[in-house]
Amino acid sequence: MEKKWWHRSVVYQIYPRSFKDTSGNGVGDLRGIIEKLDYLKELGIDVIWLSPVYKSPMDDNGYDISDYQDIAPEFGTMADMDELIEEANARGIRLVMDLVVNHTSDEHPWFLEAKKSKDNPYRDYYIWRDPAEDGGVPNDLGSTFSGPAWEYDETTGQYYFHLFSKRQPDLNWENPKVREEVHQMMNFWLEKGIGGFRMDVIDLIGKEVDRKITGNGPQLHPFLQEMNHKSFGNYDVLTVGETWGATPEIAKLYSDPKRHELSMVFQFEHASIDWDPQEGKWRPTTFDFIKFKEIMSKWQTSLNGEGWNSLFWNNHDLPRIVSRWGNDKEYRVETAKMFASILHLMQGTPYIYQGEEIGMTNVHFESLDQYNDIETLQFYRDNLKKGYTHEQMMDAIWKNGRDNARTPMQWDGSEHAGFTTGQPWLQVNPNYESINVSNALDNKDSIFYHYKKLIDLRKNSEYSDTIIYGEYKLLLPDDEQIFAYIREDENYKLLLVANFSEEEVTRAIEGEVNQVILSNYDATDYNLSSLKLRPYETVIFELKK
Structure with missing residues (x-):
């Protein structure tokens, strides 16, 4: 296998809303990331995956984009973004942007135009269908955020398709104009000197809604090969696709270098091992350790020489691993170091989610009002109607809700954990006075320094090639x-x-x-x-x- 720079790299995911606020508005921002670049350099990472900072009404915290070539005011300006790229590059850190092109915001100019009439030039940028014979939804495809995946538009008398929130209409990837617009936008960012793209739910862009195919549709790989050819394939960058339905064989289609698609994918077989097969994460099941080892090992051996693994425990959608499968009380430090060691000695590119390197834990908010996540709140409303008890639902939220990963970064023991001087958009985990970066940096035996040693082992030791x-x-x-x-x-x-x-x-x-x-x-x-x-x-x- 040809050696690539990202084989040796370690990626750090930043969820900007929760990382560091410099303006006092309670929302993390780009200047906060610039302020903390030296901290990340000290840790040893050399890639930042930045969750979306594009202009957005924030229905899904930025994964609903209204302008791909502008920055959301709460995060800063394009000048801040340019400075972040420049300052990161100066420290040998590349910036990977989150690419959300399965859908846009309903406030994107394309969709505002598309809604005006059936013959609008932008109508075919999205997926529209006539009502069924009974006047209802075109078919029974459901939204990931619960309810039908179809929303009726009064103006034109048709339904539009949305696999997520009704405020996130899906783009019509069969329209070559859509693909051309996306390629141009990607090149806009690549020309700015970014280090690649993390591609949100990219396995959905080949969907065929009339045949009820959403993931891994027949046109998916041709679309990706075209994207590679017309954008990032012309640059030496890292590309990673979020692919919930991937098997090792499917992952090779994406990441085998001979196919000219992506560098690697995120697969979620291990991450969903304790979810109910029918009910999903909202009905947690028992963790099967034997099966877990089997899954992790299968991915190690199956992709060896033919593809590349992404190695991760946590991200902005998943609960924190030290609480999920470890012991976040009396053995929190030992557990966090154990998970770090298991992952970082495997073949693939390791990803660290913000706060993982100091052993941040899940949060246990007592009231539903303290939660912010659209998916969590929708789940609660829908399942209350189905007969779930409040206690059952809160237990599921405590275990698997997305806000577990989204509480603000714990920098020190001051008010709001040093994240903001204002009121944080989401409450800080109450354990911030003991679990924070300042304490970790002061203790040479901390989780932070264990991560630092593992990163150094992978990148700079005599064992580097053996590990990689x-x-x-x-x-x-x-x-x-x-x-x-x-x-x-x-x-x-x-x-x-x-x-x-x-x-x-x-x-x-x-x-x-x-x-x-x-x-x-x-x-x-x-x-x-x-x-x-x-x-x-x-x-x-x-x-x-």
Whole structure:
């Protein structure tokens, strides 16, 4: 496989609304990100994935764009954006923009025009259908945010299609003019010197609504190949697609370099392992550790040499991993370091979500009024009608609601965690006085410095090529408590062993230790023939070959 710069990179996702506010309006902004670039440089990351900062009415916190080539006033100006790109690049940090092109805002000029009449030049930029014979919706396709995916327009007597909020009408990708507009917009940003795109729900752009096909439609890959050819394929950039329905075979279609589509995709098989198959995340089920190891390992081995993995636990849509599958109370630090080690020693490009590097936790707001997320509030309203109890729904929100990841970044122990001098748009997690960046930087044994060591190990150590390109082999697949695997190439053989439990365990593992590379406890003398591990203890060894 041809080596690429992003094979060696570590990405840090910023949800700008919650990162750092410099204006005092309670909303994070671009100047706040500029202010914290040296912090990110200290961590060691070299790519920022920036969630949307485009002009937007913020129905879905910026994932509803009304102007792709302007900045939302609450985040700043285009001059701020240009400065951010320049200042990041000066520190060796590339900026990856969030690309949301499955849909726009209903306030986008294209849609405002499209609604005027059936023969408007922009009408075919969106998906319209006549009512069914009974006068109702054209078909039974549903919105991800619940309810039908069709909204009636009184002016023209037709329905328009929206897979998300009714204020997020889907673009008609079968219209070549739409594709041309998108390619031009992407080139506008690429010319500014950005480092690539993260592509929101990109697996939906090939949809065929009449055949009720939404994900992985027949035109999806031709559309992506055309996009590659007419925009980012002409630049040395990173592209990552959000693909909820991807299998390893589908992921290879996207990320095999020979196909000229994307650098990599986000797959969510591991991220949905404890969701009910029918009800989804709002009906959490038991975490299956054996299946989890199997899924993680399948993706490691299946894409090796033919595609590329994105490695992540958290993002703006997912609850925080230390609370979800770990112990965020007495073993919060050990758990957070364990998850970091497991992920960063795998093959692929690791993604860190803001606050993950200091072990930020899920939030437990008592009142529904304290939540902001459109999906969460819609879920509550809809399921109250279905007979769910308030207690059932709040429990699901505490476990899996998107606002778990969106509470403001905890910078220090001052009011509002140093995020803002004003009233934050979303309440800060009450544990900010103990869990914050200032405390983490003052403690050389903190989660932050563990991440820093892992990043350095991947990017700057003698083991870099082994971690990035070496073969992966799962050990002890049926063990109920241990996650252990080997990474090996012609030069080195590395072993990671993680105790994924709150109990002390002893296991026998084949091999002879050359040295301990990194541990999340004070390292002791480890004997592989009788390896004793404390709760959540995780060790990376170099073995004799």
